[in-house]
Amino acid sequence: MVLLKFAKEWIGTIAIAFVLSMIIGIFVIQPYKVDGHSMDPTLRDGQRLFVSKLSHTFSYYPNYGDIVIIDSRVDRNRSFMDDVKDNPIFQLFHNTTDRVFYVKRVIGKPGDVLELRDHEVYRNGEKLDEPYIQEAMELSTEESWTVPDGHIFVMGDNRNHSEDSRAIGFIPLDHVIGKKVM
Structure with missing residues (x-):
């Protein structure tokens, strides 16, 4: 009887x-x-970090320059079940290898006009000061985007080796999983 009570308490x-x-x-x-290496030299491959999910929970935009985790599958809607499946505790019991999360830096928010020219990034006509970039960005052509409502534009710090908004498009706010805090 004592053992049963003890087991119930533990359970x-x-x-x-x-x-x-x-x-x-x-x-x-x-x-x-x-x-991966898309955030070199800021973050290294294999580095562990903690992400605040409050911006995702309360649906507010991260700040310019924030490092965020995004769900790169921008062609589909996210649901609450996606958030449950993304939890490490859930992943202990289920194989979730189809998840594709990227770590990137916020470059643009709704209404911003972003331009790539002269190997630099310009936001609303002003060149960005990006001391975290180690090498000049290789450009095949000059490009320009206007960030739509409900989205952000992200790029990796290792611009020549990053699959980011230049390739996958604008990131819906609900695909911003959280912001790096540690």
Whole structure:
């Protein structure tokens, strides 16, 4: 009888811990691992970081220069179940290798006109000061974009080796999973 009571207490404690970790991971903060070199030299391949998910939870825009995690599948809508499946606790029990998350820097917000010219990025006619860039951006042609409502424009710091908004397009606000905090 004592053993049964002890087991029930432990099962209850583990269940509460599981639910709390899911809630925290879905709505507040989540760990991520950098995969690739698109953010060199700022972030290294394999580096671990924590991401605040409050901007995703409350649907507000990140600031210029913020490093964000995005869901690169911009051609589909995200749902609450995507947030549940993205949680590391859920991933312990399910194979979610179809997820494609990128770590990028916010360059443009709605209404911004972004231009690539002379190997530099211009926002609304002003050249961006980007001390985190180590080499000149290779350009085959000069390009220009106007960021639509409800979207952002992101780029990797390693501009010559980054699949970002130049390739995948504008990022819907609900595809911004969170902002790097550590």
